[in-house]
Amino acid sequence: MMNPDQKSIFWVIATLSVAMAPQIVRMPLPIIAMALFPLLWRIGAELLGWKALPALIRHSATILALLTLFFSYGNVTGRRAAVSLLTVMLALKLIESYRIRDARLIVSFSLFLCATQFLFSQGILMPFYGAVTVIIALVTLTQLHRKEAFESVGETPAITASIFSELGFSLRLLALAIPVGLAFFLFFPRWATPLWGIPETTLDSKTGLSGSMSPGSIQSLFMDDSPAFRVEFESAIPQPPELYWRGPVFWNFDGKTWSGSFFGKNIAAKSRPDDQGAPWRYTVQLEPNERNWLFALDYPATTPMDTRVSMDFQIFRREAVTQLLQYSMVSNPDFADTPQMAETLKTSALDLPNGFNPRTRELVQGWRESGLTGRALVQHALDFFNQEAFYYSLDAPLLGKHSVDEFLFDSRTGYCEHYASTFTVMMRMAGIPARIVTGYQGGWYNTMGEYLLVRQSDAHAWSEVWFPGDGWTRVDPTAAVSPARVNRGSLGALSAPRHLLDYAWLRNMRNGIDVVQQRWNDWVIKFGASQQAKMFSPLGLERMTPSTLVIALFVAIGLFSAVLLPFILRTRGPGRKDxxxxxxxxxxxxxxxxxxxxxxxxxxxxxxxxxxxxxxxxxxxxxxxxxxxxxxxxxxxxxxxxxxxxxxxxxxxxxxxx
Amino acid sequence: MNSTVMNRADRTASRHIRLLEAQQAVNEILLGKSLQVRLSFCCLLARGHLMIEDVPGVGKTTLAIAMARVIGSDYQRVQFTSDLLPADILGVSIYKRDKEEFELHPGPIFSQVILVDEINRATPKTQSALLEGMAEGQVTIENTTHPLPSPFFVLATQNPLDLVGTFPLPDSQLDRFLISISLGYPDPAAERELLTTEDRSRMLDRTTSLLTPDDVKELQEDCEKVHVSEDLLDYIQALIKETRNDRWFETGLSPRAGLALLRASRAYAFLDERDYVIPEDVKTIFPGLSRHRLSPSSGFAQSADEQIEELLSQVPIP
Incomplete structure (x- = not known):
């Protein structure tokens, strides 16, 4: 029976730890404990010479792990649950692995575990992390193999290889695998739709805008600098005041929270803007956010695949966006949205809960009594925001029951949500149909990559008011208070940095570096069936069937091997190393x-x-x-x-x- | 401190020079046999014992006496005959009446260099008495253990032709000898010189000692410091492994023989004025070291020497 030595065991533990690290941070606490316990036990056993656990304890640990998994996830079929199962079982395997065979099994499955991280994140850093994991695994496998080889010959190694030579060996192995991996990437048959559906709601947390809005809900987004989406324009790029990326639209207000309406969600847009002659043509690359709405400039003239456009021009997708999603859009701003509105909708756009915000009601009533109506009243409200002492700041105090009153008369400090909410309520009090639109405003134009980067911190909320004949018109009360918010972006409008490392140059650098991630998305993540077909079209092969692709794959691997083989053999030859x-x-x-x-x-x-x-x-x-x-x-x-x-x-x- | 180091280096160097001079002196007496002379010195430095195996009259005894003279040790010659008894070698205790006790009269084995002439003529019992001393470095006479002097160097000669009335040494006892050499006839030039120059026995009488026993002991210690690289150990192991392949010999070399090979190679490298062993040293030592330890597999017409040559040419140097 061949047993790995202590050094090899530590390498095995290291491999497993590195492989499960990115997974384990997203797991529920009991599962983390179940995965870490065997790991720590084994380290202790090696260092302090503890005896192997009896079978009864090992079996009970397995059953306990299965129960923990079941109660944490409710089932064991989802992506996360399956990966947790694999992680915990691999960790448990450590407590009974005393033979080289078992150790090798753990390392091999660690490689599999390492591959599962791509189910959750396909960021550019993941492949590098994966490469580190693979190198460590290769070093471990080399050591196990060497140990086994020497033991089967019955001799102990006269010279122990240094860690650097082992690393070098592993790197060489990995380098040899790169062409093969590349061949698989390019030639492995892709299907336009995945063969197996990844279950919905599998990401660990939804990111971005939510399906409802109450003052304070966007605030966390301002702290989040992760990209929301990237846009490449085929046409001219709109000016910053026009870059309103339309997302969820809210009609209903209960005094505190805004939410979408049944009509808004379920009735399709009757008339659509003209997509011929529309000024803005662009492609959006949406980061996975687990939501099922897409973003577009006002007003979307086309409908991306698998989506529908609602009557308030939200674009809904049937399934949540769990992978990088790319869609082309045409937007035409010259469009009258709903010039004639049905009474039910008008009612819904004027509805306010009773018994809230009496002071505001009084103020608006005063304006109406002075004869202001329609556009003049809207302008008067905007001037009010502009001329009174309102401040744009993320440090908004919490608001109580009469949130609009408190904001309007007491705190007067807030950001887009407060202004949009307050303004919309005021309009409704004045009898003007109004609603709230959330989404993103602005973006950072990356000149190197020639695309517009919109981050979560660009989240914004604004209002739309309706006038008969003109339809819905966008009004941004935040712009009245702080024009910089619209012209210079959400962060440019703030006077104080959000946190310790929030410097403008750092933000610009980060935005510049984003081009790497964008290229990665462009060339690697979204490489699918159509890109594959495009790759072959210059060769006159328009239609590649899966079987021809597989043949191409093997031919490519064969060619790579034929080129590489002499080099591989040379490294084995005498005197190559020395x-x-x-x-x-x-x-x-x-x-x-x-x-x-x-x-x-x-x-x-x-x-x-x-x-x-x-x-x-x-x-x-x-x-x-x-x-x-x-x-x-x-x-x-x-x-x-x-x-x-x-x-x-x-x-x-x-x-x-x- | 510096001067001590210098002195030590000087002493080492002068010791080494005197060793080479001693070797040269023996070469002047025994003409045209420099390899055998060098192997003999190598055997001495590796704390081994030498077996000289050849027909009479080629200079076996001359070599042995010359060696003993230049080493400058006290030296005894024992002619083995069939009626020789162990006590003749080891010595006897004789009762002294005036002291009223037994007193040991040490035999010839209590000298630093012993020439055992025609070792295969004595009975196994007598042979064993000698060989035990060679192996253990001590002898036991009447329940008292006496250490043998140091250095202790046995040169034995053996006549392979005259087999009537001899007791050939068994393999296990031959193993006690580190190296066996055979002298062979001199080449014509050497023979002419031998015939024209003065008588060898007179030259031997004139030969003075060039080394002291202490020198020999220190030289033996110097030899142990010669460096052996991993690559060389690979080669030695490959050689030994090959002898154990039964297409060559009935039995292969023992681990003891492997140790002996390493020791002798070190001494040989030292004699070649190197502080590290190279494969050539091993190859030169190897026939002398393995000849008396190996017998060809049955079915081979070749002698052990020929087999060993063949084996050496088949083991690549790693």
Whole structure:
């Protein structure tokens, strides 16, 4: 029975730890405990010499782990649950692994575990992390294999390989695998729709805007600098005040929270803007956010695949966005949205809960009594925000029951949500139909990548008011308070940094670096069936069936191998690694071509004696080289190799017939 | 401190020079046999014992006496005959009447260099008495253990032709000898010189000691410091492993023989003025070291020597 030594066991533990680290941070606490316990136990067992656990404890631990999994997830079918099962079982395997076979099994499954991380994140850093995991796993496997090889021969290794040589070996193995991986990436058949459906709601947390809005709900987004989506424009790029990325639209207000209406969600848009002659044509690359709405500029003239456009011009998708999603859009701002509105909708756009915000009601009532109506009233409200002492700040105090009153008369400090909410309520009080639109505003134009980057911190909320004949019109009360919010972006409008490292230059650098992630998305993540087809079209192969793709795959791998094989064999050949041997082999080759016979059983000195008989003219050089060689090879303090190398370099024997 | 180091280095160097001079002196007496002479010294430095195996008259005894003379040790010669008894070698205790006790009269084995002539003529019992001393470095006479002097160097000669009335040594006892050499006839030039120059026995009488017993002990210690690289150990192991392949010999070399090979190779490298062993040293030592330890597998017409040559040419140097 072959047992791995302690060093190998620690390598196995390291491999497993590295492989499960990105997964474990997203798991529920009991599962983390179940995965860490065996790991720590094994480390303790190795260091302190604890005995192996009895079978009863091991089996109970397994059952306990299964129960924990079941109660944490409710089932064991989801992505997360399955990966947790794999992680916990692998960790538990550690407590009973005392043979090389078991150790190797753990390492192999760790590689599998490492691959599962791509089910959850496909960011650009993941492949690098994966590469680190694979290298550690390869080093571990090499060690296990070497151990086994020596034990089966019955000898202990005379020389232990240094960690650097093992690392080098693993890196070389990995490098050899890269062409094969590339071939699989390019040629493995892709289907337009995945063969297996990834269950919905599998990401660990929904990101981005939510399906309802209450003052404070966007605030957390301002702190989040992760990208929401990226946009490449085919047409001219709109000016910042026009970059309103429309998301969820809210009609209903209960005094505190805004939410969408049944109509808004379920009735399709009757009339759509003209997509011919529309000024804005662009492609959106939406990061996975687990929501099922897409973002577009006002007003979407086309409908992306698998989506529908509602009557308030939200774009809904049937399934949540769990993977990077790319869609092309055409938007036309010159469009009258619902010039005639049904009474039910009008009621819904004027509805306010009773018994809230009496002071505001009084204020608006005063404006109406002074004869203000329609657009003039809207303008008056905006001027009110602009001229009174309102501040744009993320440090908004919490609001109580009469949130609009408190904001309007007391705190007067807030951000887009407060202004949009307050303004909309005021409009409804004034009898003007109004609603709230949330989404993103602005974006950072990356000149290097020529795309617009919209981050979560660009989240915004604004209002729309309805006038008969003109339809819904966008009004942004935040812009009245802080025009910088619209012109310079959400963060440009803030006077104080959000946190310690919130500097403008750092933000700009981060935005610039984002081009790497964008390219990664462009070239790697979204490489699918259509890109594959595009790759072959220059060759005149428009339609590749899966079987021809597989043939292409194997041909490519075959070609790679044919090119690489000589190099691989060369690394195995004698003297490849050792510069001394390399130089010596060169010397022997020269002797051979000069007509000397080389006996492998002859030592360097003997060989020199014989060669000198053949080549009396070069006798001195031959003896010198042979003497140097045996000194470098066998002496305890070999000097530097250069002397021998240069001697061999200068050695050019003349062919002489003896 | 510096001067002590210098002194030590000087002493080492002068010791080494005197060793080479001693070797040269023996070479002057025994003409044209420099390899055998060097192997003999190698055997001495490796704390081994030497077996000289050849027909009479080629200079076996001359070599042995010359060696003993230049080493400058006290030296005894024992002619083995079939009626020789262990006590003749080890010595006897004789009752002294005036002291009223037994007193040991040490035999020839209590000298630093012993020449055992025609070792295969004595009975196994007598042979064993000698060989035990060679192996253990001590002898036991009447329940008292006496250590043998140091250095202790046995040169034995053996006549392979005259087999009537001899007791050939068993393999296990031959193993006690580190190296066996055979001298062979001299080449014509050497023979001519032998015939024209003065009588060898007179030259031997004139030979003075060039080394002291202490020198020999220190030289033996120096030899142990010679460096052996991993690559060389690979080669030695490969050689030993190959002898155990039954297509060559009935039995292979023992681990003891492997240790002996390493020790002798070190001594040989030292004699070649190197502080590290190279494969050529091993190859030179190997026939002398393995000849008396190995017998060819049955079915081979070749002698052990030929087999060993063949084996050496088949094991590549790693």
């Amino acid at each position: 510069p001394l041997q390399a130089a010596w082999q060169k010397f022997l080759k020269r002797l051979q071509s000069a007509g000397c016979e080389i006996q492998p059983s002859n030592g360097a000195i003997e060989l020199a004696h014989e060669a000198a008989l053949h080549l009396p003219g070069d006798s001195r050089a031959i003896h010198q080289i042979a003497d140097l060689y045996s000194r470098y090879r066998y002496s305890p303090l070999p000097p530097s190799l250069n002397e021998l190398k240069s001697a061999i370099k200068e050695f050019h024997p003349k062919k002489t017939a003896v």
